Amino acid sequence: MPETILETRDLRKAFGALLAVDGVSVQVQAGAIHSIIGPNGAGKTTFFNLLSGNIRPTSGQVLYKGRDITKLPLYRTAHIGMGRSFQITNLFPNLTAFENVRLACQAMGRNNFSFWQPARHFTRYTDRTVAILEQVGLAERAGQLAGTLPHGDQRKLELGIILGADPEVLLLDEPTAGMAAEQVPELMTLIQQIQQQGSKTVVLVEHNMNVVMSISDRITVMHQGQVLAEGTPAEIAANETVQSAYLGGLYELDQQDREPAA
Ligand SMILES: Nc1ncnc2c1ncn2[C@@H]1O[C@H](COP(=O)(O)OP(=O)(O)OP(=O)(O)O)[C@@H](O)[C@H]1O
Numbered sequence: 563m564p565e566t567i568l569e570t571r572d573l574r575k576a577f578g579a580l581l582a583v584d585g586v587s588v589q590v591q592a593g594a595i596h597s598i599i600g601p602n603g604a605g606k607t608t609f610f611n612l613l614s615g616n617i618r619p620t621s622g623q624v625l626y627k628g629r630d631i632t633k634l635p636l637y638r639t640a641h642i643g644m645g646r647s648f649q650i651t652n653l654f655p656n657l658t659a660f661e662n663v664r665l666a667c668q669a670m671g672r673n674n675f676s677f678w679q680p681a682r683h684f685t686r687y688t689d690r691t692v693a694i695l696e697q698v699g700l701a702e703r704a705g706q707l708a709g710t711l712p713h714g715d716q717r718k719l720e721l722g723i724i725l726g727a728d729p730e731v732l733l734l735d736e737p738t739a740g741m742a743a744e745q746v747p748e749l750m751t752l753i754q755q756i757q758q759q760g761s762k763t764v765v766l767v768e769h770n771m772n773v774v775m776s777i778s779d780r781i782t783v784m785h786q787g788q789v790l791a792e793g794t795p796a797e798i799a800a801n802e803t804v805q806s807a808y809l810g811g812l813y814e815l816d817q818q819d820r821e822p823a824a
Pocket residue numbers: 577580582600601602603604605606607608609649
């Protein structure tokens with residue numbers, strides 16, 4: 563049995579009368595790419611905010627490695643191994659790519675608030691920063707101000723910033739948002755490499771159905787705050803409720819496109 567690394571139990575979040583997340587129970591297996599899909603307003607980002615401790619649930623539980631982390635705030639979940647991205651690009655535009663990643667490495671170091679650090683710590687952070695920039699394909703842009711990088715590179719840099727904290731679980735909220743279509747496969751390959759090489763777990767919110775179907779081990783479909791369906795990509799693609807409620811003809815159309823002419 564694969565180990566469950568992250569789990570929610572009957573998670574709810576109400577905004578006034580609106581139940582943005584309405585009784586969601588999900589189990590994420592360690593080492594998996596687990597995607598959360600659903601139409602706009604389905605509650606995906608709110609669910610992420612609950613997982614990462616950005617907001618508190620109205621009721622229900624979040625467990626990380628069996629430990630109840632429901633009430634841990636964002637900075638604490640980051641320290642126990644959960645790294646998250648935001649739907650909107652989130653970096654320091656007036657710092658270089660290098661500085662952005664090094665800050666992330668340093669923030670997670672043990673002596674992060676002490677001024678007097680042995681010089682070898684800085685070397686360690688610098689080495690790690692170089693390695694991470696190489697991993698996300700930005701080594702040559704290390705000295706460039708983050709705000710002046712092309713959008714696709716900014717999204718790669720965000721991955722680098724998350725990796726700076728050396729998380730076990732990456733929560734990625736639409737990492738390809740705003741990217742040109744031709745850049746999407748590269749970023750997804752990068753995410754797969756990060757997951758496989760570092761044996762990390764990825765929870766992914768993504769609108770691009772081709773991407774989701776090809777990259778995911780498991781998919782949870784959300785609709786109006788609830789889980790509509792869960793399964794492997796093949797199961798989700800074949801699920802009639804999902805087809806009528808969300809996927810519509812989209813995925814089928816894509817399959818036909820790929821079918822060689824008879
Ligand atoms: N802070 C908030 N206060 C009030 N309502 C909110 C708040 N955050 C989200 N909502 C509402 O909760 C519902 C779920 O929003 P959420 O952002 O989680 O959806 P989503 O699935 O991420 O959508 P999208 O695909 O557009 O990113 C929406 O109706 C949204 O308007």
